[in-house]
Amino acid sequence: MSDIAVRVDHVSKKFRLYHERNQSLKSTIMRGRRSVHEDFWALKDVGFEVPTGSTFGLIGSNGSGKSTLLKCLAKIYYPEKGTISYNGRIAALLEVGSGFHPELSGRENVFLNGSILGMSKKEITRKFDEIVDFSGVEEFIDQPVKNYSSGMYVRLGFAVAINVDPDVLVVDEVLSVGDADFQEKCRQKFIDFKEAGKTVILVSHAMNSVQEMCDHAAWLSHGDLVMMGEAEPTINAYLSSLHGGAQH
Amino acid sequence: MRYLKEVLDSRELLANLTLREIRGQYKRTIFGQLWSLVNPLATMLVYTIVFAFILRVAPPPGDPSGLDIFAVWLLCGLLPWAFFSNTVQQGMGSIIANAGLVQKVYFSRIVLPLSKVGSVGYNWLFEMGVLVVVLVLCGSFVWPWLPGVLVMMVVLAMFAAGLALMLAVANVHFRDTQWFMSIVMQIWFYLTPIIYPLSLVEEQSEIYDGLLGTDITILDIYRLNPLERFVAVFRQLLYDNRWPDFGDVLFCTVSAVVALLIGVWVFRRNERGLAEAL
Numbered sequence: 001m002s003d004i005a006v007r008v009d010h011v012s013k014k015f016r017l018y019h020e021r022n023q024s025l026k027s028t029i030m031r032g033r034r035s036v037h038e039d040f041w042a043l044k045d046v047g048f049e050v051p052t053g054s055t056f057g058l059i060g061s062n063g064s065g066k067s068t069l070l071k072c073l074a075k076i077y078y079p080e081k082g083t084i085s086y087n088g089r090i091a092a093l094l095e096v097g098s099g100f101h102p103e104l105s106g107r108e109n110v111f112l113n114g115s116i117l118g119m120s121k122k123e124i125t126r127k128f129d130e131i132v133d134f135s136g137v138e139e140f141i142d143q144p145v146k147n148y149s150s151g152m153y154v155r156l157g158f159a160v161a162i163n164v165d166p167d168v169l170v171v172d173e174v175l176s177v178g179d180a181d182f183q184e185k186c187r188q189k190f191i192d193f194k195e196a197g198k199t200v201i202l203v204s205h206a207m208n209s210v211q212e213m214c215d216h217a218a219w220l221s222h223g224d225l226v227m228m229g230e231a232e233p234t235i236n237a238y239l240s241s242l243h244g245g246a247q248h
Numbered sequence: 249m250r251y252l253k254e255v256l257d258s259r260e261l262l263a264n265l266t267l268r269e270i271r272g273q274y275k276r277t278i279f280g281q282l283w284s285l286v287n288p289l290a291t292m293l294v295y296t297i298v299f300a301f302i303l304r305v306a307p308p309p310g311d312p313s314g315l316d317i318f319a320v321w322l323l324c325g326l327l328p329w330a331f332f333s334n335t336v337q338q339g340m341g342s343i344i345a346n347a348g349l350v351q352k353v354y355f356s357r358i359v360l361p362l363s364k365v366g367s368v369g370y371n372w373l374f375e376m377g378v379l380v381v382v383l384v385l386c387g388s389f390v391w392p393w394l395p396g397v398l399v400m401m402v403v404l405a406m407f408a409a410g411l412a413l414m415l416a417v418a419n420v421h422f423r424d425t426q427w428f429m430s431i432v433m434q435i436w437f438y439l440t441p442i443i444y445p446l447s448l449v450e451e452q453s454e455i456y457d458g459l460l461g462t463d464i465t466i467l468d469i470y471r472l473n474p475l476e477r478f479v480a481v482f483r484q485l486l487y488d489n490r491w492p493d494f495g496d497v498l499f500c501t502v503s504a505v506v507a508l509l510i511g512v513w514v515f516r517r518n519e520r521g522l523a524e525a526l
Contacts, residue, residue, distance in 0.1 A: 024424050025424040026424070028422075074353075076351060076523045094353070099265075099268075099346075101268050103272050104271060104275075108268075111264060112264050112267075115261045115264040118261075
């Protein structure tokens with residue numbers, strides 16, 4: 001395996017800001033155009049490399065392009081310019097419990113959700129006990145998930161996702177699910193992950209958890225990559241930019 | 249070819265999504281799967297009363313089976329139509345219905361419309377099974393023709409899948425598509441000889457003969473409709489119990505392959521933009 005897990009190469013992502021958007025045929029014909037829009041570059045020529053085995057944090061204020069970049073990494077959006085290349089299997093955790101069907105049992109949903117996240121049936125069967133154990137909903141696994149409490153729902157979803165076992169895991173701010181006990185379990189899982197030499201890319205606003213978990217970080221601001229490198233100096237630079245010298 | 253491999257790799261996901269539809273569909277109903285029979289049966293009852301009893305439409309008896317029961321004759325055409333129509337309409341809405349999923353997880357999006365083909369197809373298979381029982385009870389010797397029926401079911405599923413794929417993409421960009429298609433499907437239904445026999449169209453066509461001084465008759469135009477051929481083939485197999493007309497089978501197969509190829513092509517070209525367009 002090479003040293004670079006993910007290479008983001010001059011990535012730019014454009015969105016259209018619609019002043020007028022004609023999503024129906026009638027308005028398109030009546031107005032004589034599909035839309036009036038201007039381009040908005042959510043990411044501008046962002047490039048960095050994520051070393052294999054590192055835990056990589058994406059930080060920045062709201063609207064800085066973190067989530068857009070995350071969605072590009074997760075192959076939900078495709079950048080207009082530049083490429084993203086991976087080494088190994090990638091899984092993205094942007095939402096927990098994607099595709100859960102409320103009327104189906106927890107067991108059925110584990111298989112459904114697992115296969116949406118790209119696991120094979122064999123894999124899920126093998127990890128099933130581990131997933132259920134991790135989620136802590138053993139007693140209710142054969143109940144329809146609509147009867148679950150929101151905490152149980154999220155925990156089951158998270159337990160499936162964390163067991164996908166990719167080489168690169170992309171995580172949005174989902175660490176903050178469940179009670180303290182469950183969060184501790186998650187933290188332990190991330191440490192195991194790291195020890196197994198896997199790469200984690202995460203987005204968070206909670207600087208102390210970024211500081212605690214990440215060894216590398218990239219700071220985005222208005223679609224530009226401001227700084228990238230070791231976690232601590234990057235976070236400090238970001239934090240001091242926030243205070244803007246107003247306090248000191 | 250790489251795309252084909254990607255789709256093949258998602259076959260487990262496709263199976264799971266299809267199961268989700270099937271299992272979720274009739275949850276918490278008392279009659280469960282029987283509900284899938286109620287709709288065609290109710291339609292059959294209404295049409296039989298209106299067209300066989302009031303308007304006295306008399307389709308030719310099955311040749312050589314000798315069957316002469318309007319309701320059964322109707323079902324042989326109505327069930328394939330209902331499958332087609334439901335697949336197209338549900339497949340068309342499948343991307344929008346799963347918008348949350350499309351915007352949060354990466355997977356081969358084509359499985360969404362295809363899972364609808366699978367779940368509607370499952371219901372259809374069940375309905376066709378009941379139809380076979382009815383046919384046998386009515387004295388039809390349908391058994392040797394069942395493999396042919398199964399093949400044609402797959403061909404019709406391909407045709408429906410192709411249309412559903414094209415329309416699913418169109419529907420993401422223009423939400424008018426679903427409303428427009430509900431009208432189109434209604435017109436299409438009446439332009440297909442499901443509730444009346446083709447012979448009535450033939451008679452009218454002979455009166456007008458060649459249109460505008462050409463050799464093209466109304467019947468020629470009428471028979472361009474692939475569903476007309478599908479219904480004809482299903483009736484030949486199930487109701488008449490004979491080898492279907494080769495020309496009809498060829499027409500069905502070619503239109504199914506063309507529809508599927510265009511559908512996959514259109515879908516593939518637009519797949520990447522779907523998450524944003526939603």
